[in-house]
Amino acid sequence: MAVPSVLLLSGAVPSEKDVGGLILRELLQYYPHNHICAALLHYGHNREPSADLGWLPFISEPLPFVIGAGWSAGLRGRIATHCRFRHARHFSQRRLVRRMVRFAKRHQVELLWAVLNRPPIYHIATETARQLGVPMVCTVWDPPDSVCHRHHLDRLSRNVAQRDFRRALKTAKRCAVMSEAMRDEYAARHGVETVIMRQGVRPEDSLPVATSPNDDGRFVIGFSGTMYAVREWRALLAALARVDWQIAGREVVVRALTTSMDGTVQGRANIEWLGWRPMAETIRLLAESDVNYLPYWFDDAHRTAVRLCFPSKLSPYLAAGRPVLFHGPAESSPRRFFERYPVGLCVHSLDEDEMVAALERIATDRAFYQHSATAIEAALDEELNTDVFRARFAELIGIDKNDLLPVVDAPGAAATPTGKLVAAGR
8 A cells, every 4th residue: 555645734733842742743753754744834833843853844834813802802803803714714824725735746745634723724724635636634633613612713703614624524535533422423424434543652651550549648639731621620629628638538639740720729738730741751640649630621611522522631641550530521522431441430510529429439449449450451452552543543544554654762763854944935
């Protein structure tokens, strides 16, 4: 099976600065380096790939129309930002498409791989594929209504963006998605072939799975990644304050590996805020926890995201070998994953008593801990590992997995030539 020359068109820049960037950085390392190039569409920051992708030919272009005004701007403000949205779509995006096409032809691209993570890219990707006359595959991490909500698009702009998204999926040969629910819904609604692609963990990065809590007198709750579910996080802190940060006679410590935190505490608290850490160190620190905390939104504004998305932090949580406390709605992709792999406990409300009862069970129930350990091993063996991740990437592109490069010990070790940055407009 021939390996096609691929253009990666993405609003996430492959780097170590965010989860999307980390995923793309890893996937680019797998693909034969002389058969891939990238068009990176950014919002004015994080413009270039990480240094270990020095071999990657790429162009970097700013995206027009960064963010809408939102409802607080009033009717005039929403009309003004919608006009900016339409102007960008009909003029600035056309210029971007011409640049993408010129760059792709220069590299004899045979397949477009589009990451649909920004509203403008929905339209740009489809038009670029059409003008090149090449097939397109795409990757979706978040549904369009969630993406539009984050960008504060008005109703009219949101309708246009969602129409562009539907057109992109109708055009695509295959689409990589994050969850079983997203797979089923997009296959049925858009008629596109779907592939579940969730970032995996290398076997050498996984630590031994614990079959019982720690016995050092503390009860450690781990957390890593972006603190997006703020309301749920505050509910956890309130529950801990209610029991004076004591669970089953043990002092509770919350260990947070995140760049920012939110929430208030009444009285004393035991929070270790460790900031951002590399993946291997994150897994090691999470392995010192008794349980790792996974919050998801309860509010209606995030209902679609909760149902269709999948939290990337679950991979390092399970690699740490500790059970997970999922704090979110029953109708959610993590709950569906837990039904297949019971790797921890679920709390489906903001009730403080329910949270405390779940934490006490984790701290005292040895049978639960052993049952979770078996499920963690199964989830890592069958789903959240690099072999599965690579195989599904090959399936997305439409090649044999043996055509991909092997996993290297240090990302970027196989990189050779110097990358090229093509100036905007050239």
